[in-house]
Amino acid sequence: MPHHVSSVERIWIELPLRSIPARNMIREIPHWTLFEICKVHLDSGIVGFGETMVYYTWGPESVSNEAVAKVVGRHPAETMWDDSLGAGLQIALMDAAAKVLDVPLHQMLGKQHRDRCHIAWWDIDLPAEDWISECRLAMSHGYTAFKTKGRPWWDLVENTRKLCATLPPHFEIDMDFNGFGVDTAHSLRLLKELEQFPHISMYESPLPHHDVAGYKQLRRRLNMPISMHTATHFGEPSMEIALREEMCDGFVLTGGASKIQREALQCQAFNKS
Numbered sequence: 726m727p728h729h730v731s732s733v734e735r736i737w738i739e740l741p742l743r744s745i746p747a748r749n750m751i752r753e754i755p756h757w758t759l760f761e762i763c764k765v766h767l768d769s770g771i772v773g774f775g776e777t778m779v780y781y782t783w784g785p786e787s788v789s790n791e792a793v794a795k796v797v798g799r800h801p802a803e804t805m806w807d808d809s810l811g812a813g814l815q816i817a818l819m820d821a822a823a824k825v826l827d828v829p830l831h832q833m834l835g836k837q838h839r840d841r842c843h844i845a846w847w848d849i850d851l852p853a854e855d856w857i858s859e860c861r862l863a864m865s866h867g868y869t870a871f872k873t874k875g876r877p878w879w880d881l882v883e884n885t886r887k888l889c890a891t892l893p894p895h896f897e898i899d900m901d902f903n904g905f906g907v908d909t910a911h912s913l914r915l916l917k918e919l920e921q922f923p924h925i926s927m928y929e930s931p932l933p934h935h936d937v938a939g940y941k942q943l944r945r946r947l948n949m950p951i952s953m954h955t956a957t958h959f960g961e962p963s964m965e966i967a968l969r970e971e972m973c974d975g976f977v978l979t980g981g982a983s984k985i986q987r988e989a990l991q992c993q994a995f996n997k998s
Contacts, residue, residue: 726769728771729800735761745858750849763814769825777813796818808982835986857887873898874900897924899929913946927951927952928947929952937967955980
């Protein structure tokens, strides 16, 4: 029986946020409640599933009619490496192809390196009392790490002090600035002050990514690991430049399967894992 794509379903769902995330995210990203579930049906009866976080996930905001037209009538393996299809459809095609072969999806991508993934609780920037409440909830569900946002409209040092006073020693915080550290002079003073809190485990994108010299200076002057998002906007340095200049200790990857494969090979070329 052939395994060609016979149809593609796109199902939009809305998942309401809890009260604390809802009242804080409304000012910036209220649409993070919207998801598109993608179901790829094959002639053989196999169904592959994928998901797009609408207006956020890399690529198109949702699966387009043009993308569907590209895959219908073709074997999922023919098109599953096409990042332009968007997250939900590409994931669903890979899921379907893996089911055709009766193998775990990770075998489509390469060698398996781990059998579990450590996941951090996530929140946008919050006032101290909300940070504390969210971390308590996270710990009650077994989480040992918290990713949040560092923003200049809060007293970040004082709020971090209040939060860390409530945390057990093993709990870790990843502070993501999304470039709001602005420049090296201001960022360095703030990040050095935050180093007093042992719960802080990593700084993420403290400066705008085009500031290659700034990132190199922060790495020389700080004791904390620095990560940065891979390039998504015009004018940001490529991964090759970031690796060659040793701008950071790690990357926050974004993009489709082909892009991630290319970036993994670049890291390998620089002997980085």
